[in-house]
Amino acid sequence: MKIVVLVKHVPDAAADRGFNESDHTTDRAGVDGILSELDEYAVEEALKLSDSGEADVIAVTMGPDGALDAIKRSLQMGAASGVHVVDDALHGSDAVATSKVLAAAISKLGDVNLVLTGMASTDGGMSVVPAMLAERLGFAHIGFVGELGFADGKVSARRDADVTETVEASLPAVVSVTDQINEPRYPSFKGIMAAKKKPVETWSLADLGVDAGSVGLSAAWSVVEAVTARPERTQGEIVTDEGDGGVKVAEYLAGQKFI
Amino acid sequence: MAEILVLVDHVDGAVRKTTTELLTIARRIGEPAAVFLGSGYEAARDTLARFGAVKVYVAESPEFDDYLVAPHAEVLAQIASTAQPSAVLVTSNPDGKEIAGRLAVKLESGVITDAVDVDSDLTTTQSVFAGGYTVNARVTQGTAIITVKPNAVTPEPAETTPVEEKVAVTISDAAKRAKVVARTARAATGRPELTEAAIVVSGGRGTGGEFGPVEALADALGGAVGASRAAVDSGWYPHSHQVGQTGKTVSPQLYIAAGISGAIQHRAGMQTSKTIVVVNKDAEAPIFSMADFGVVGDLHTVLRQATEEIEKRKG
Ligand SMILES: Cc1cc2nc3c(=O)[nH]c(=O)nc-3n(C[C@H](O)[C@H](O)[C@H](O)COP(=O)(O)OP(=O)(O)OC[C@H]3O[C@@H](n4cnc5c(N)ncnc54)[C@H](O)[C@@H]3O)c2cc1C
Numbered sequence: 001m002k003i004v005v006l007v008k009h010v011p012d013a014a015a016d017r018g019f020n021e022s023d024h025t026t027d028r029a030g031v032d033g034i035l036s037e038l039d040e041y042a043v044e045e046a047l048k049l050s051d052s053g054e055a056d057v058i059a060v061t062m063g064p065d066g067a068l069d070a071i072k073r074s075l076q077m078g079a080a081s082g083v084h085v086v087d088d089a090l091h092g093s094d095a096v097a098t099s100k101v102l103a104a105a106i107s108k109l110g111d112v113n114l115v116l117t118g119m120a121s122t123d124g125g126m127s128v129v130p131a132m133l134a135e136r137l138g139f140a141h142i143g144f145v146g147e148l149g150f151a152d153g154k155v156s157a158r159r160d161a162d163v164t165e166t167v168e169a170s171l172p173a174v175v176s177v178t179d180q181i182n183e184p185r186y187p188s189f190k191g192i193m194a195a196k197k198k199p200v201e202t203w204s205l206a207d208l209g210v211d212a213g214s215v216g217l218s219a220a221w222s223v224v225e226a227v228t229a230r231p232e233r234t235q236g237e238i239v240t241d242e243g244d245g246g247v248k249v250a251e252y253l254a255g256q257k258f259i
Numbered sequence: 260m261a262e263i264l265v266l267v268d269h270v271d272g273a274v275r276k277t278t279t280e281l282l283t284i285a286r287r288i289g290e291p292a293a294v295f296l297g298s299g300y301e302a303a304r305d306t307l308a309r310f311g312a313v314k315v316y317v318a319e320s321p322e323f324d325d326y327l328v329a330p331h332a333e334v335l336a337q338i339a340s341t342a343q344p345s346a347v348l349v350t351s352n353p354d355g356k357e358i359a360g361r362l363a364v365k366l367e368s369g370v371i372t373d374a375v376d377v378d379s380d381l382t383t384t385q386s387v388f389a390g391g392y393t394v395n396a397r398v399t400q401g402t403a404i405i406t407v408k409p410n411a412v413t414p415e416p417a418e419t420t421p422v423e424e425k426v427a428v429t430i431s432d433a434a435k436r437a438k439v440v441a442r443t444a445r446a447a448t449g450r451p452e453l454t455e456a457a458i459v460v461s462g463g464r465g466t467g468g469e470f471g472p473v474e475a476l477a478d479a480l481g482g483a484v485g486a487s488r489a490a491v492d493s494g495w496y497p498h499s500h501q502v503g504q505t506g507k508t509v510s511p512q513l514y515i516a517a518g519i520s521g522a523i524q525h526r527a528g529m530q531t532s533k534t535i536v537v538v539n540k541d542a543e544a545p546i547f548s549m550a551d552f553g554v555v556g557d558l559h560t561v562l563r564q565a566t567e568e569i570e571k572r573k574g
Contacts, residue, residue, distance in 0.1 A: 235549070237553070246563065250569050
């Protein structure tokens with residue numbers, strides 16, 4: 001089975017994230033980048049499948065030079081190879097363009113049975129790319145999966161969306177997974193050493209046959225008009241419980257007309 | 260005036276509150292036209308009329324429930340191609356986002372997710388990076404496809420007599436690839452739906468597994484119960500109640516965090532709450548920095564006393 005895991009390199013959420021002033025795109029230079037935590041669950045799920053049988057796990061990312069780190073981390077965890085789609089023309093691409101490029105990369109890889117992704121990126125967080133990919137590739141799509149199994153060439157999944165659903169689909173499929181599905185492994189020392197020898201291909205838009213004019217900021221189908229730092233919430237009154245803490249909460253709530 | 264399509268979010272015709280919010284927003288922009296997909300339209304009719312749907316596209320078929328979102332996206336796209344709306348509004352929840360994503364590809368249109376407001380000129384407001392920034396954006400290509408978070412506006416009734424247009428449903432085989440074999444309805448708690456509630460009381464690791472005081476306070480206030488991931492991972496409360504990056508995003512009038520430290524992933528789900536009250540025994544807990552009112556103390560005693568006092572005041 002050929003499994004593609006889509007990984008994204010994002011600014012660390014624990015740091016002070018921000019935007020580039022000139023074009024309102026995410027600031028990826030001023031903040032340390034990491035593999036989006038939510039993608040680690042997708043990598044882990046792919047590795048579980050390859051641990052238990054025949055599966056070739058390929059980590060694919062689209063992003064500037066630094067995004068290679070997301071591939072490296074996936075390889076250290078155990079993915080067999082990587083593909084880095086990088087092209088200056090991609091800067092500022094929206095979700096629609098991103099899905100177009102990733103779909104082209106998956107098609108170029110050929111004969112992919114399963115595409116695994118995180119439930120959202122930890123920066124943009126739209127959760128729409130997996131559905132867009134399925135739409136473009138004509139694959140089945142199961143999103144927000146908390147449990148995944150295979151039987152008789154079919155995927156069977158527990159989908160934790162608004163309600164819990166049991167879903168079946170035939171391959172090929174795009175499956176996005178939640179943080180409920182597994183406990184991602186840490187790269188071992190052996191994994192880190194082995195990763196250095198694993199093959200990583202670098203593809204440009206030309207390699208994918210995607211028109212550079214159809215992606216990037218100027219071709220985006222939505223535009224950010226303004227970005228404003230939200231004023232820090234100002235701390236209100238903090239009291240220490242001296243036996244009347246509950247009464248004080250009630251008084252405050254009554255004062256705010258919640259009672 | 261161009262139509263604004265509103266995808267009706269419902270369970271067997273019981274219209275969810277978010278749809279009445281979307282209809283209220285649609286009225287600012289153009290002519291609200293509801294799109295009803297699924298079964299049970301009879302039950303939905305009155306609500307859609309009461310909240311100002313000038314038109315309702317009715318595509319009734321039990322098949323919508325048999326598969327994941329693809330059939331919804333397919334029929335919605337079909338309706339949109341003839342109606343030529345200037346926008347399609349969808350509720351920001353897992354199904355809604357997946358429908359919006361597919362629709363954007365089908366209609367070759369831009370998509371914006373998680374709007375907390377939409378202006379009459381279709382400029383959206385979003386809260387990003389765990390609430391650290393406010394972004395204003397606009398779709399520039401095709402039909403504006405926008406998913407809107409619950410509680411974006413207060414629903415305002417505006418009685419109409421909608422024109423109903425029946426839509427014949429044919430679902431392609433391509434849209435039937437993911438089959439739903441079982442669906443577990445949300446357990447009835449008698450409490451409001453978490454994402455829609457005006458008041459949310461959440462408990463974290465500090466509850467030590469005892470959610471009784473959290474539930475009692477929620478009930479005294481008529482609120483919903485939330486939980487941190489630490490509480491969910493410990494098996495103390497169902498995942499469907501998790502608030503945060505990988506749980507639900509809530510934006511209530513009042514959020515009470517009890518025994519929750521305030522990790523960035525938790526804040527991502529509640530930062531836009533109007534008023535935040537914190538009960539935590541550690542005065543250094545980061546969550547206090549966002550509190551409008553806070554008590555440093557043991558949540559078990561503080562919540563119990565608060566509940567008693569509220570019951571007393573309610574009389
Ligand atoms: C990818 C990823 C996704 C995540 N998604 C989410 C998410 O969606 N939602 C989420 O909540 N977290 C999420 N987390 C986890 C998050 O980082 C924190 O670990 C979690 O929020 C901590 O929960 P907590 O505040 O209940 O526990 P803790 O951080 O352990 O805090 C417990 C608090 O309770 C206080 N306390 C203890 N006893 C008492 C008492 N008797 N009375 C009063 N106070 C008491 C303590 O002082 C402390 O501040 C995510 C993490 C990752 C890596």
